[in-house]
Amino acid sequence: MTEEKFVDNPDHPLEITDSDIDQAITKYPFFVVDCWAQWCGPCRMLTPVVDSLAKKHQGNITFGKLDVDNNPATASKYGIRSIPNLIVFKDGQKVGDIIGAMPEDRLLDEINSYR
Amino acid sequence: MYDVIIIGAGPAGLTAGIYASRANLKTLLLGSSFNPSLITTTDIIENYPGFPDGISGFELVDKLTEQAQHFGLEIISHDVSSIEKISAEGSDAWEIWADQKNFQAYSLIFSTGAEYAKLDVPGEQALTGKGVSYCATCDGPFYREKDVVVVGGGDTAVQEALFLTKFARKVTLVHRRDRLRATGVLRERAEKNEKIAFVLNSEVEEILGDTVVSGVRLKDVNTPNSAKQLRADGVFIFAGYVPNTSLLTDIVEMDDKGYIITDDQMRTSVAGIFACGDCRQKLLRQVVTACGDGATAAFAAELYIDELKGTSYEGRTIDTK
Numbered sequence: 001m002t003e004e005k006f007v008d009n010p011d012h013p014l015e016i017t018d019s020d021i022d023q024a025i026t027k028y029p030f031f032v033v034d035c036w037a038q039w040c041g042p043c044r045m046l047t048p049v050v051d052s053l054a055k056k057h058q059g060n061i062t063f064g065k066l067d068v069d070n071n072p073a074t075a076s077k078y079g080i081r082s083i084p085n086l087i088v089f090k091d092g093q094k095v096g097d098i099i100g101a102m103p104e105d106r107l108l109d110e111i112n113s114y115r
Numbered sequence: 116m117y118d119v120i121i122i123g124a125g126p127a128g129l130t131a132g133i134y135a136s137r138a139n140l141k142t143l144l145l146g147s148s149f150n151p152s153l154i155t156t157t158d159i160i161e162n163y164p165g166f167p168d169g170i171s172g173f174e175l176v177d178k179l180t181e182q183a184q185h186f187g188l189e190i191i192s193h194d195v196s197s198i199e200k201i202s203a204e205g206s207d208a209w210e211i212w213a214d215q216k217n218f219q220a221y222s223l224i225f226s227t228g229a230e231y232a233k234l235d236v237p238g239e240q241a242l243t244g245k246g247v248s249y250c251a252t253c254d255g256p257f258y259r260e261k262d263v264v265v266v267g268g269g270d271t272a273v274q275e276a277l278f279l280t281k282f283a284r285k286v287t288l289v290h291r292r293d294r295l296r297a298t299g300v301l302r303e304r305a306e307k308n309e310k311i312a313f314v315l316n317s318e319v320e321e322i323l324g325d326t327v328v329s330g331v332r333l334k335d336v337n338t339p340n341s342a343k344q345l346r347a348d349g350v351f352i353f354a355g356y357v358p359n360t361s362l363l364t365d366i367v368e369m370d371d372k373g374y375i376i377t378d379d380q381m382r383t384s385v386a387g388i389f390a391c392g393d394c395r396q397k398l399l400r401q402v403v404t405a406c407g408d409g410a411t412a413a414f415a416a417e418l419y420i421d422e423l424k425g426t427s428y429e430g431r432t433i434d435t436k
Contacts, residue, residue, distance in 0.1 A: 040253040041155035041173050048192075049148065068256075075257070079327065081349065082244040082254045099244030101149040103194050103214075 009059040013050055016064035018073040028062035031089040032111055035080055037069045042101040043084040049104045050086075053111075061111060088114045116203060117143045117220035118420045119413070120211060122195055122362070125152030126402045127392025128226030129179035130409030131416075135224075136186035138417045143220070144183070145213055148192040150359070152176055152228055153393070154402060156250045157271075158278045163402050175402070198223070198362055206423050207387055221423055222416045225363065225375060225383075225390040226409060229356035229400070234266065238322030239352075246328025246349045251275035254349070258283045261348035264331055265289070266319055272353040273297035273305050279351065280310040287312045287345060289319060291336055314345070322350055358394045370396050381412035387423075389416055 005014060006027050016024055016033055025031055034050045036043035054063040068075040068083060078087055078094060086098040088111060095114045098107065119135050121128045124146025135142040154160070157172035184190065193213035201210045203219065211218045231249045233239060239247055248254040255278060263283045265276040268290030274297075279286050288295075288305065293316050295302050305311050314333065320342060321332040328350055335341040358373045368376045368384035374396035381389045391408035393400045 037253075037256070039256070040250075041151050042149075042250065042253060044173075045149055045151050079245075081246055081257050081327065082248055082250075084253075085244065097244070101151070103149050 010062060011055050011058040013054050013063040013065045016066045016071075016074075018071040021064070021066065021071075021074055024062075024064055025089045025092055028089075029091055030060070030115065031062045031064060033064040033066050033087045033089070035066050035068050035075060035083050035085045035087065037067060037083060039069075040083050046084045046101045046107075049101075049107060052104060053108060057108075086111070090114060116208070117141050117218065119143075119222050119224060119416050120145060120209070120218055120220040121224040121226060122211075123147075123152070123226035123228055123359075123392070123394070124180070124190065125154055125176065125226060125228050125392060125405065126179060127228070127394075127405035127409040127412075128224070129176070129183050130406040131224045131226060131391060131413040132183040132188040132190070132409075133179070133186055134410050134413035135416065136183060136188040138413065140413075140417060140420060142188055143218060144188055144190045145193050145195055145211070145218070146190060147194050148214075149194070150230070153230065156252050158252050158274070160402055195362055198366065209387070222387045222389065222419055224381075224409075224412045224416055225360070225388065225394055226392045226405075226412075227359040227362070227394045229358045229393040231353060232355040232357045234319055234322075234352055234354060236319055236321055238324065238328075242322055242324055242328050242350075245326060246324060246347075247322055248349060248351050249353070251278050251351055254351075255279050255282050258349050260284045262287070262346060263349040263351060264319075264345060264347045265351045265353065267352070267354035268292055268295040268297060268315075269353070269355075270297045270301060273301040275351060275353055276311055277301070277304055277308065280308055283310065283349075285312065286310055287314055287347070289314045289317050289331070289333065289345075291316065291318045319350070356393070356400070360394050363388075379411075380415040381408055382415060387419060 088096045098110045118140040119142045121144040132144045154172040159169040161169040195213045197212045199210045208221050259282045262285045264287050266289050276286050316336050317333045319331045320334045323330045330346045360373050375390040377390050377395050381391050389412040391412040392405035
């Protein structure tokens with residue numbers, strides 16, 4: 001099941017959970033996880049922005065989505081106190097957080113600053 | 116060429132959209148792609164007439180959007196970067212740039228709202244998202260069994276403090292006055308809530324913490340050099356607003372806080388530009404008044420467009436200022 005989930009070069013954000021996030025971090029060299037929740041208005045505004053970036057930068061940046069409500073271990077491990085929060089992983093290591101909703105071009109600049 | 120472009124997708128702008136669309140004006144609403152209406156971050160609205168059980172801010176805005184689209188309103192998520200006056204067939208009109216696209220209209224309705232003011236104290240910016248928050252509905256659940264500070268004494272501060280008691284072990288409301296400004300029912304609920312403590316006559320001077328918030332440094336406003344520290348895992352700031360009106364700087368008249376000045380028909384100092392909701396100077400900033408403003412602004416814009424096009428309905432013209 002999980003073999004199928006973590007395809008090469010997905011064109012959309014992958015649904016990540018507490019149990020498979022480590023596998024995704026290991027597989028994708030530049031991996032951005034959008035931590036969100038149903039009750040968070042700004043998170044829902046960021047969803048189409050992340051979807052669009054995943055499509056445009058397919059093969060270049062891999063995106064994941066993690067529902068913090070159902071996956072408290074990840075939120076706690078990475079010290080998440082505020083959402084939307086994008087965790088940026090490079091070569092298997094956390095390299096930064098991007099906090100708050102923002103326009104697509106600014107978000108891309110922030111992500112690229114961690115390359 | 117649009118008849119009306121509405122900027123801002125909160126209750127004021129969406130209501131203006133409903134009225135303008137139903138008037139058959141060619142209308143476009145531009146909403147920010149990242150800056151949501153403040154009301155969407157409100158847990159529950161209890162004072163909007165017609166909802167005896169209350170309604171969440173997000174749900175209300177969803178319903179308003181659906182209602183406006185039902186009447187054909189075109190809504191686009193684009194962030195407006197500039198506004199310029201142009202001439203179209205001898206009439207004044209406006210050109211708007213948003214995300215590298217341009218749109219033109221005979222009239223504009225501004226409903227850009229306001230955002231929470233920053234305290235502007237050391238630690239605030241560096242710890243935003245690391246314990247400092249302006250959205251209790253977003254971040255409240257991260258503070259289960261933790262201690263939080265809420266800064267402010269108005270309706271929002273007290274409402275959000277009450278919401279945070281669902282998660283936090285203790286909520287301390289810090290307010291610089293000697294009593295809360297919040298409306299009676301909220302004040303009473305907060306005073307009865309065992310989880311809420313009050314620190315009045317006090318200002319936050321600094322937000323403390325290295326990588327995450329560890330507390331605040333407070334000053335008693337009546338006693339100089341009276342700094343004391345309060346331990347906290349989170350600080351929620353609801354102490355005043357700043358209007359989102361920078362797009363209209365040097366175009367329309369504003370007060371010294373940046374709120375747009377209008378008459379009671381929502382007309383600004385410039386013909387063809389209207390403003391409604393939280394971004395304009397007014398007594399009471401609530402959803403119900405925002406919606407009222409929006410309806411008035413759309414109707415005033417309709418009269419303006421009719422006059423411009425020479426299609427005024429007899430007896431339904433604008434009185435002169």
